[in-house]
Amino acid sequence: MYAFDLHRVQRILYLGTLLLLSLFLVKPSAAAEDGHLLENFMIRLVSYSVENADTDMTVLSDDNIGTGFSYADDLGGDTRTIVPRLDMYYRFNDRHRIEFSNFKYERDGRQLLAIDIDIEDQTYSIGETVVSDITYELLKIGYAYSFYHSTEVELSFTAGLNITSYDFNFELADGSQADSSRVNAPMPMFGLRMSYAINPRWSVHYLAETFFIEVGDSLEGAFLAYELDLQYRFSNNFTLGFGVSRFSMDLDANDDDWNGKIADSHRGVLLFASYYI
DSSP: OOOOOHHHHHHHHHHHHHHHHHHHTTSOOOOOTTOOOOOSEEEEEEEEEEEEEEEEEEEOOTTSOOOOEEHHHHHOOOOOEEEEEEEEEEESSSSEEEEEEEEEEEEEEEEEOSSOEEETTEEEOTTOEEEEEEEEEEEEEEEEEEEEEOSSEEEEEEEEEEEEEEEEEEEETTSSOEEEEEEEEEEEEEEEEEEEESSSSEEEEEEEEEEEEEETTTEEEEEEEEEEEEEEESSSSEEEEEEEEEEEEEEEEESSSOEEEEEEEEEEEEEEEEEEO
16 A cells, blocks of 8 residues: 555665765754753664564455464564664754654564464464564654753654554465465654753753554554763764664554464663764
């Protein structure tokens, strides 16, 4: 139903990042010495440690027949991984900015089945060994309006699109039987962001975002995420930080690529370096 090409959008946005850097690297920082919340541009490279990933899903046949299963418990799927993440924003003025975030992680599983699992029109039986993988990707394009903004405090409303992609591949270990499903879901989100510069060196940041969407019988989804991080500024332009995050989503899709349900959640630990202009 949705013809979003995530990789093409990523290439365009990465190119835009390079162009923005070339335009603004020559500009001095707008941050004052008594606080650091007025920069025009930020790019952040993150080591994102995904912990306690928990995914329950059902892939239905054309007759709406399918088995609900836990990816970790029933298919031996990984529950943790470490992936890179890219965040950035560009501020038009002290009230308005655009934001971007992107990461992708893959979990693998191998399991001797203890239950029968129906996926689309295929049945995988007790005693068979299956190999599987799930790839989750998030591309976020957002806008933030700062209703209160000083050099020490910023309070913002956020809104935008979370373009979520799931790829699920599943096969017998001997290769005799295989299935794959994919869902792309561009979903609106809104939230609240709070930043506080404790002093010229330390700052704390909090973001909470959510959405609910229903598009006829083809898509229904809900999302909740929050992130809290602490940053230490080495100079006007460079910070290092540590953070924690929580994510949960329920998605019910019915289109040509995926007919089924996903309930997904994980916690995350972030280590990152940020460059401000």
